[in-house]
Amino acid sequence: MSLEQQLIERLQTLTPIYLEVVNESAGHGGYFPGKESHFKVSIVSDTFNGLRLVQRHQKIYAAAGDLLSPGKIHALAIHAYVATEWTGTAPASPDCAHAPKS
Template sequence: MTLEQQLIERFNSLSPSHLEVINESAGHGGYFPGKESHFKVIIVSEVFSGLRLVQRHQKVYAAAAELISPGKIHALAIHAYVPDEWQGQAPASPDCAHAPKA
């Protein structure tokens, strides 16, 4: 099972009404086909109701705990919303300074 699939499985435990897990590894230095090191998660869930942003992130990190370690996931960009906040689109990720040059 890929890291992306494992993340999806773990984040489903947060009962999302919307979930996107995007492998952004290709935009970072040292990329090679099949690399899974940088991810972006967009998650909308009632579980986040009443929580501050840092508390939402803590819940997401807890769900992915053992996957965020050396040799596995290096970076995880988190966009966590409650349904009332979700506008259908998360901000774009910034370019990596070490991204492969086209």
């Protein structure tokens, strides 16, 4: 099972209203087809009600667990919302300084 699929399954434990996991590995240095190292997560969940941003991130880190260990997920961009904050889109990720140049 891919890292992306494993991450999606683990984040399901947060009972998301909306969940999007994007593999952004291709935009980073050292990329090769099939590499999974950089992900962006946009998640909306009632689990985050009353939590500060850092606490929301901690819940996501806990759910991801060992997927964030060396040799697995190198970077995880997190956009965590409660339903009243969600506008339908998450911010775009910045370009990587080490991204392959075209």
